[in-house]
Amino acid sequence: MTMRTRARTMTALLALAAMTGLAGCAPGPIVEDGPGEAGTLEVQKVNPADFAGQSLSYVYFTDGPDEAATRELIASFEEEYDVTVNLEVLPYSDLVTSVQARLSGGNAPDVVRLTGLTDFRADLLDLRTYLGEDYAEEFVDGPVKGVLGEYGEMLAVPSDLTxxxxxxxxxxxxxxxxxxxxxxxxxxxxxxxxxxxxxxxxxxxxxxxxxxxxxxxxxxxxxxxxxxxxxxxxxxxxxxxxxxxxxxxxxxxxxxxxxxxxxxxxxxxxxxxxxxxxxxxxxxxxxxxxxxxxxxxxxxxxxxxxxxxxxxxxxxxxGGKYMGALAEGPNPALGAFFVQYMNTTKAQQKFIVAGGFLPTRVDLTERGVQYPVRQEDMDVFFAxxxxxxxxxxxxxxxxxxxxxxxxxxxxxxxxxxxxxxxxxxxxxxxxxxxxxxxxxxx
Missing domain, CATH: 3.40.190.10 (Periplasmic binding protein-like II)
Structure with missing residues (x-):
């Protein structure tokens, strides 16, 4: 699929999601303007072609072999959408304090990798704003529990499972x-x-x-x-x-x-x-x-x-890790789109196979994942x-x-x-x- 075709498809899907959200079809309270406010979700229309020439920052910590896969996925994203991703790899022990300092200084990154949302729940973007009300349904119910806000906000994506x-x-x-x-x-x-x-x-x-x-x-x-x-x-x-x-x-x-x-x-x-x-x-x-x-x-x-x-x-x-976009980041729309791209079926499979993780996506969980080594041991964890x-x-x-x-x-x-x-x-x-x-x- 070409970039132009992808752009038309994404625009159409998000427009449909926006109409669905505005019609108030989803059960229960959802967020309109920010955490703590119940209302009707208004999905923002995004044309990925408009991101050309833009950049975002991704603050990341690595478990080891996952870093190479992450860099390869970022390179594909940059090439496909003509954007730049500034990957900032931090020691895990420094990540929370570093991101908190940047938030306090008005210099929030666009996207972060986290082991939990507790320190940043008030700062994370409701991904439904750009990805639609039903986006969470692509992921297994258990891991999704950790990313939902009080009113159903989707504050991050469960990107891998342990x-x-x-x-x-x-x-x-x-x-x-x-x-x-x-x-x-x-x-x-x-x-x-x-x-x-x-x-x-x-x-x-x-x-x-x-x-x-x-x-x-x-x-x-x-x-x-x-x-x-x-x-x-x-x-x-x-x-x-x-x-x-x-x-x-x-x-x-x-x-x-x-x-x-x-x-x-x-x-x-x-x-x-x-x-x-x-x-x-x-x-x-x-x-x-x-x-x-x-x-x-x-x-x-x-x-x-x-x-x-x-x-x-x-x-x-x-256990597991999460990817979230910060609401105060310079480019929340591109941040949300990047989070989605990095957690498509193809991208998540590449990432978890490299890192030895388990999937969080429904489709990968249902069909299973082939690992390059020790498949029988990973199957024990799957079972x-x-x-x-x-x-x-x-x-x-x-x-x-x-x-x-x-x-x-x-x-x-x-x-x-x-x-x-x-x-x-x-x-x-x-x-x-x-x-x-x-x-x-x-």
Whole structure:
């Protein structure tokens, strides 16, 4: 399709979307002039040919191999629409403060890549203004929960999806004569711990099980026991289920089946246990699909992704990244169009294959994605997506989730250090989560 044909098609589609929005066909309140105002959505007509000669800035952080794919997609966008994209790659640790400083100084970028919207909800453009009221329907419901505003504003696009889940050292399992888990029939938590313990005892590994020091990763365990830190109804943690979920971790750190010192250092700061797994010090490691590429390159033993264990629920705990356009950016129309381009079926497939991510688009999720390496492991994560309960997506969409997850790490560390029992820590965690909800919920 030529640029001129694309331009005519886009203009016609957006004009149709505008008429639909003005007719008020969508259910529920939607935004007209800005966040917090319910009204009728007026979709702006955009002719992509009018962008020729214009430029935009994209503030970006990279997970590694995704950067090359991003640069290739940007080059295609620039060539097709005769525009310039100024890609600004920042360390992830600097991104939030840098963008906030630019907003305060009246120098907002056009587009940003984010891991969450909490810091920028008031600054993000409602993408429906240019892309139409139904644009969100191109994406899976779960990830979309994290990008919707109070009145249905679409404040960003969920550009990739991650899922927490375990990896196993196949060589150690085989040496111990312990059967491998069945990806079609997931093991229970008790079965996983029992298998890991048998492998540890038979092969004399230092540990049986490891998990990243991360509230997000431990939220996987909470989800599997049927609860979450926060949700649409506030601080929703079921204390009895949380105690049941966390006690096995506490017990394993107490008797040496999990690395205790690993959890007692570095405060609330994230620490990955991937080096413990790569050193073959544990046969089972709970992390997520982003490790597949690293293990393919660096592991000198046979390994595999394993299904998440089940308790009250199965599946993993979701995460991911977002692309959003800033309302105060110099060119919001081009910013919205760029976000759309980077998240078409073709573009998202290229991006997630390069980065080892999972898709957020409905069409890619339904038909599956072919990865260049370790397809069988990525398929394990795909299968677990279907088992993952909505409470994980709901928790991730809350402004209070990040703070609550840090409190989870702190409280668990206090239990491991012997300063609290699990029941008291969970009660305190619930109280702190309630306070965060009160402070941060809109």
């Amino acid at each position: 899922l927490n889940g375990p990896f196993i050292n196949v060589d150690l399992f085989n040496e111990a004569g312990v059967p491998l888990p069945d990806s079609e029939d997931p093991w229970t938590w008790d079965e996983m711990i029992d298998a890991a313990t048998k492998v540890q005892e038979a092969t004399d590994t230092e540990y049986a099980f490891a998990i990243d020091k991360s509230g997000h990763r431990v939220s996987t365990v909470l989800s599997q026991y049927g609860t979450a830190l926060v949700g649409d109804d506030g601080a929703v943690l079921d204390e009895a289920k949380a105690v049941e979920a966390l006690q096995p971790l506490v017990d394993m750190m107490a008797d040496g089946r999990m690395p205790r010192d690993f959890w007692l250092g570095s405060g609330s700061r994230y620490e990955g246990a991937n080096d413990i797994f790569l050193a073959q010090q544990t046969p089972v490691y709970l992390s997520g699909n982003w490790q597949v590429g690293q293990f393919a390159d660096n592991a000198d033993f046979t390994w595999a992704a394993a299904p998440n264990p089940c308790a009250d629920e199965c599946g993993g705990f979701p 677990d997506l279907a088992r993952t309960p909505d409470l994980g997506y709901e928790a991730n969409s809350q402004p209070s989730y990040t703070g609550a997850s840090l409190e989870l790490v702190d409280e668990l560390a206090l239990v491991v250090a012997g300063e609290k029992d699990t029941t008291t820590a969970v009660s305190d965690l619930k109280a702190k989560s309630e306070q965060l909800v009160e402070e941060l919920q809109p």
